[in-house]
Amino acid sequence: MSNPYPGYFISFEGIDGAGKSTHIEAFGELMKTRYPDRELVLTREPGGTVLGEQLRELLLHTPMHLETEAMLMFAARREHIAQVIEPALLAGKIVISDRFTDASFAYQGGGRGLSLDRLNHLEQWVQGRPDGSLLQPNLTILFDLPGSIAEARRSKVRAPDKFEQMDLNFFEKVRQEYLRRAKADPQRFHLVDATQTQDVIWHGLQSLEIPL
Numbered sequence: 782m783s784n785p786y787p788g789y790f791i792s793f794e795g796i797d798g799a800g801k802s803t804h805i806e807a808f809g810e811l812m813k814t815r816y817p818d819r820e821l822v823l824t825r826e827p828g829g830t831v832l833g834e835q836l837r838e839l840l841l842h843t844p845m846h847l848e849t850e851a852m853l854m855f856a857a858r859r860e861h862i863a864q865v866i867e868p869a870l871l872a873g874k875i876v877i878s879d880r881f882t883d884a885s886f887a888y889q890g891g892g893r894g895l896s897l898d899r900l901n902h903l904e905q906w907v908q909g910r911p912d913g914s915l916l917q918p919n920l921t922i923l924f925d926l927p928g929s930i931a932e933a934r935r936s937k938v939r940a941p942d943k944f945e946q947m948d949l950n951f952f953e954k955v956r957q958e959y960l961r962r963a964k965a966d967p968q969r970f971h972l973v974d975a976t977q978t979q980d981v982i983w984h985g986l987q988s989l990e991i992p993l
């Protein structure tokens with residue numbers, strides 16, 4: 782079901798190091814140029830609110846039970862939706878989020894092995910609307926990259942957080958769950974072959990049709 786909001790919601794997804802952050806701001810600028818009448822909200826998960834950023838600190842640096850981790854991801858998301866995403870969409874804005882619920886299915890589900898049933902329940906709770914539909918991005922841009930290439934790219938830039946310390950097998954499972962979800966919902970997902978050069982990827986993003 783399509784979103785009933787006048788705004789438009791885009792999420793960027795992919796395993797750590799796939800190249801989302803490299804492109805997200807430029808993509809936001811592109812949206813501003815293309816749709817000057819629309820305000821843009823650039824945000825991220827976990828995060829996007831004061832509480833969400835505090836939860837992000839905990840989630841990225843503190844070991845915890847898998848179910849605690851999943852519930853905190855969704856708690857941060859609930860706050861994000863209530864304070865940022867839904868008001869912006871109701872006001873007709875374009876929202877671009879660096880990650881959303883697909884990340885929970887990919888990381889806590891595919892990567893760590895939490896049952897998809899549990900995640901579906903949390904998703905219903907947090908994103909369910911009175912008419913029974915779910916708040917979902919209109920478009921999800923998935924940067925797909927083998928874990929080994931992402932690992933090499935990551936190691937050049939920064940000290941790893943809790944997730945980035947996971948091994949290749951973890952990231953391959955995360956990647957496969959992202960790909961499974963993309964295959965199950967081809968209308969929402971746009972798959973980017975992130976092995977390509979930044980220029981080629983950027984060119985592809987520029988020619989993406991956004992039905993606004």
Ligand SMILES: Nc1ncnc2c1ncn2[C@@H]1O[C@H](COP(=O)(O)OP(=O)(O)OP(=O)(O)O)[C@@H](O)[C@H]1O
Nearest residue numbers: 796797798799800801802803934935938977978979
């Ligand atoms: N197409 C590309 N080819 C080669 N290197 C790239 C490409 N895209 C991004 N990089 C480099 O890879 C590194 C990781 O990119 P980036 O930070 O954008 O990944 P990310 O998906 O946002 O990761 P995270 O989710 O962990 O924040 C950066 O050093 C970036 O310059």
Ligand SMILES: Cc1cn([C@H]2C[C@H](O)[C@@H](COP(=O)(O)O)O2)c(=O)[nH]c1=O
Nearest residue numbers: 797826827854880881884885888889944
């Ligand atoms: C939303 C969300 C995120 N994660 C993980 C994925 C990443 O490793 C970090 C966020 O770091 P980034 O540099 O901003 O990409 O959090 C997760 O495991 N589950 C989620 O729902």
